[in-house]
Amino acid sequence: xxxxxxxxxxxxxxxxxxxxxxxxxxxxxxxxxxxxxxxxxxxxxxxxxxxxxxxxxxxxxxxxxxxxxxxxxxxxxxxxxxxxxxxxxxxxxxxxxxxxxxxxxxxxxxxxxxxxxxxxxxxxxxxxxxxxxxxxxxxxxxxxxxxxxxxxxxxxxxxxxxxxxxxxxxxxxxxxxxxxxxxxxxxxxxxxxxxxxxxxxxxxxxxxxxxxxxxxxxxxxxxxxxxxxxxxxxxxxxxxxxxxxxxxxxxxxxxxxxxxxxxxxxxxxxxxxxxxxxx
Numbered sequence: 001x002x003x004x005x006x007x008x009x010x011x012x013x014x015x016x017x018x019x020x021x022x023x024x025x026x027x028x029x030x031x032x033x034x035x036x037x038x039x040x041x042x043x044x045x046x047x048x049x050x051x052x053x054x055x056x057x058x059x060x061x062x063x064x065x066x067x068x069x070x071x072x073x074x075x076x077x078x079x080x081x082x083x084x085x086x087x088x089x090x091x092x093x094x095x096x097x098x099x100x101x102x103x104x105x106x107x108x109x110x111x112x113x114x115x116x117x118x119x120x121x122x123x124x125x126x127x128x129x130x131x132x133x134x135x136x137x138x139x140x141x142x143x144x145x146x147x148x149x150x151x152x153x154x155x156x157x158x159x160x161x162x163x164x165x166x167x168x169x170x171x172x173x174x175x176x177x178x179x180x181x182x183x184x185x186x187x188x189x190x191x192x193x194x195x196x197x198x199x200x201x202x203x204x205x206x207x208x209x210x211x212x213x214x215x216x217x218x219x220x221x222x223x224x225x226x227x228x229x230x231x232x233x234x235x236x237x238x239x240x241x242x243x244x245x246x247x248x249x250x251x252x253x254x255x256x257x258x259x260x261x262x263x264x265x266x267x268x269x270x271x272x273x274x275x276x277x278x279x
Contacts, residue, residue, distance in 0.1 A: 008045045017085025030083035033073035044070045055136040063126030074098040081200035095200040096136040141208035153270040184237040
């Protein structure tokens with residue numbers, strides 16, 4: 001199943017959201033969740049229904065008697081990312097908030113999907129469990145919500161602080177002194193996941209704060225640069241005797257510059273200290 005999913009994911013990204021074979025013509029998205037227990041990012045290709053600005057996904061698991069892992073992940077970590085066709089031959093990534101539909105709302109949504117795609121009716125008949133319906137709400141910063149924006153700002157600062165501390169520990173001990181490379185790999189995973197999540201949030205900033213276009217362009221470019229550095233660090237971590245300390249020192253300088261720039265420009269607009277959408 002993992003290999004099958006990986007093939008679909010690769011084709012989806014390569015063909016701008018289109019997949020052939022049994023899914024030819026189907027409306028699909030890629031949902032990336034955070035593991036409920038592992039904390040690792042997991043991506044799943046899913047059929048989707050688009051209704052009233054929401055993306056509806058269905059925990060059918062092909063009619064199996066167990067809820068899919070991605071659904072269990074969303075119950076613990078409702079913030080996720082969705083990749084969807086951008087209509088121009090590419091794929092765009094959006095930050096979303098998951099809401100599990102209940103009662104009549106769930107039943108009506110599932111009935112509509114079964115009418116569109118009869119296989120979903122078959123899935124429900126195969127199992128005694130109620131197949132979950134989850135509404136994914138894309139982040140919309142154009143809608144005023146001071147509490148939400150402050151929460152986003154606080155989360156950004158918290159994650160930056162955690163990554164700064166993790167890198168400092170790595171440089172002071174572990175890998176910088178020749179310790180286990182596994183700590184380097186864990187840091188690479190954490191920083192890469194953070195930037196992937198940010199890339200999903202930035203389209204909402206594009207819409208709400210168009211005056212930040214140069215800032216957002218720089219942040220995206222720096223994400224790509226850091227990704228290349230992380231790839232080099234991962235490779236070096238697997239080589240006996242590699243000089244990880246020098247790589248970590250260089251990454252620390254770049255990361256601090258990036259984090260500081262991001263905080264100086266994004267925190268003010270989120271906390272009401274900078275220009276708003278009307279500007």
